[in-house]
Amino acid sequence: MDGTFENDINKIVDMDRAHVWHHLVQHKPFETGQPRIIVEGKGIHVWDQHGKKHLDAVSGGVWTVNVGYGRERIANAVRDQLIKLNYFAGSAGSIPGAIFSEMLIDKMPGMSRVYFTNSGSEANEKAFKMIRQIAHKRYGGKKNKILYRERDYHGSTIGAMSCGGQDERNAQYGPFSPDFVRVPHCMEYRRHEQEGAPEQNYGEWAAEQIEKVILAEGPETVGGLCLEPVTAGGGVITPPEGYWQKVQEICRKYDILLHIDEVVCGVGRTGTWFGYQHYGIEPDFVTMAKGVASGYAAIACCVTTERVFDMFKDDADDPMNYFRDISTFGGCTAGPAAAIENMHIIEEEGLLANTNAMGDYMLDQLRALQDKHAVIGDVRGKGLFLGAELVADRDSKQPVDEKLAQRVVAECNAQAVIIGVTNRSIPGRNNTLCYSPALIATKDDIDQIIAATDEALTRVFG
Numbered sequence: 001m002d003g004t005f006e007n008d009i010n011k012i013v014d015m016d017r018a019h020v021w022h023h024l025v026q027h028k029p030f031e032t033g034q035p036r037i038i039v040e041g042k043g044i045h046v047w048d049q050h051g052k053k054h055l056d057a058v059s060g061g062v063w064t065v066n067v068g069y070g071r072e073r074i075a076n077a078v079r080d081q082l083i084k085l086n087y088f089a090g091s092a093g094s095i096p097g098a099i100f101s102e103m104l105i106d107k108m109p110g111m112s113r114v115y116f117t118n119s120g121s122e123a124n125e126k127a128f129k130m131i132r133q134i135a136h137k138r139y140g141g142k143k144n145k146i147l148y149r150e151r152d153y154h155g156s157t158i159g160a161m162s163c164g165g166q167d168e169r170n171a172q173y174g175p176f177s178p179d180f181v182r183v184p185h186c187m188e189y190r191r192h193e194q195e196g197a198p199e200q201n202y203g204e205w206a207a208e209q210i211e212k213v214i215l216a217e218g219p220e221t222v223g224g225l226c227l228e229p230v231t232a233g234g235g236v237i238t239p240p241e242g243y244w245q246k247v248q249e250i251c252r253k254y255d256i257l258l259h260i261d262e263v264v265c266g267v268g269r270t271g272t273w274f275g276y277q278h279y280g281i282e283p284d285f286v287t288m289a290k291g292v293a294s295g296y297a298a299i300a301c302c303v304t305t306e307r308v309f310d311m312f313k314d315d316a317d318d319p320m321n322y323f324r325d326i327s328t329f330g331g332c333t334a335g336p337a338a339a340i341e342n343m344h345i346i347e348e349e350g351l352l353a354n355t356n357a358m359g360d361y362m363l364d365q366l367r368a369l370q371d372k373h374a375v376i377g378d379v380r381g382k383g384l385f386l387g388a389e390l391v392a393d394r395d396s397k398q399p400v401d402e403k404l405a406q407r408v409v410a411e412c413n414a415q416a417v418i419i420g421v422t423n424r425s426i427p428g429r430n431n432t433l434c435y436s437p438a439l440i441a442t443k444d445d446i447d448q449i450i451a452a453t454d455e456a457l458t459r460v461f462g
């Protein structure tokens with residue numbers, strides 16, 4: 001890679017500035033400065049419009065490119081499939097769809113049906129619709145409320161935002177859809193902000209707060225509970241000890257369907273195929289997107305059990321008795337074709353084992369940074385999905401001004417390492433540095449990420 005590109009890159013930058021509306025960023029600075037354009041990627045590295053090489057410690061910015069860039073075998077599989085058959089609506093099956101669903105279900109004991117769609121938001125909407133339809137079919141429309149948790153995120157559509165626990169994301173986009181009900185977060189580091197939170201058995205207590213909401217709403221009105229296994233954009237929140245066991249118990253007790261949003265954690269990110277598999281959970285729905293094909297094609301899945309599936313086919317004479325839903329691009333064959341190769345790569349290259357080993361190593365390295373820099377209040381994560389929360393004061397846990405957290409990211413960037421920070425999620429709480437390198441990351445890569453962070457923290461905080 002020598003920094004020369006096929007197209008005149010300056011023209012590309014001008015076209016971008018003139019016409020592209022970038023996601024989640026302010027555009028005013030582009031009137032004088034340049035937007036970043038990523039031109040090429042290989043392994044864990046990307047090259048920008050200036051030909052500068054960066055170590056991408058965030059897998060494409062948003063926890064996506066799990067197997068790394070430049071995988072010719074995925075590209076070839078997609079190409080071959082597109083030539084054979086690029087598309088047919090999901091009312092029919094496809095060869096890669098059938099093969100991938102079998103491979104996926106093999107990794108998800110207890111689950112049995114895969115509904116293909118094309119974004120995480122949409123996969124979550126499918127689960128919401130299934131829960132609502134079950135409420136109509138089985139409970140006279142009554143058991144239709146869906147619970148979601150403070151700090152969790154489930155997507156950008158109005159439906160998914162109605163289920164969104166991040167107030168800054170949601171601000172100015174309401175009104176939202178009714179009958180989505182919020183439950184408290186389970187972030188042990190900030191338990192002091194929750195009234196009555198105990199020092200001991202916090203996990204069980206946090207789960208009991210969900211039960212309180214269920215009882216207040218009336219269990220006969222609550223159909224589903226939607227949770228991230230490890231909260232991503234809300235602060236990389238690993239669940240406290242005892243939490244999930246109690247959550248599962250509560251769902252069973254009140255006949256509430258448990259929907260696990262694995263859009264970030266799914267397909268290897270945390271060192272197991274799915275995040276929920278760390279905690280012995282038996283979900284009714286699992287949704288996934290980003291890592292399913294590592295961004296080589298758009299694919300998302302809403303996976304459920306045979307028990308749920310059966311509820312949609314028990315009366316073939318009733319024209320309303322099936323899931324009357326379609327996702328046009330859920331019928332694209334590129335998605336499952338890419339996902340099959342993605343899964344083969346993870347297995348053949350032992351990437352789950354690497355994720356565990358490198359994740360543990362990186363967590364240790366972040367803890368060593370915490371010993372050195374008082375501004376790191378907490379370090380959390382699972383596998384190669386890690387966060388470091390920055391605080392102005394360790395005792396009060398007052399978050400740092402988020403502009404300072406953003407400066408740390410910029411200082412890492414200046415050293416050609418791309419890291420992330422929680423972004424526009426919770427007012428005043430966008431203070432957690434985020435790390436999610438590709439699952440192929442080596443010890444050298446992690447050392448580079450840690451060294452850049454160390455230097456950046458020194459530059460910003462002294």
Ligand SMILES: Cc1ncc(COP(=O)(O)O)c(C=O)c1O
Binds near residue numbers: 263
């Ligand atoms: C946990 C979680 N769920 C759902 C989504 C939405 O996925 P998408 O952007 O593909 O709609 C995201 C996106 O970041 C996410 O982090």
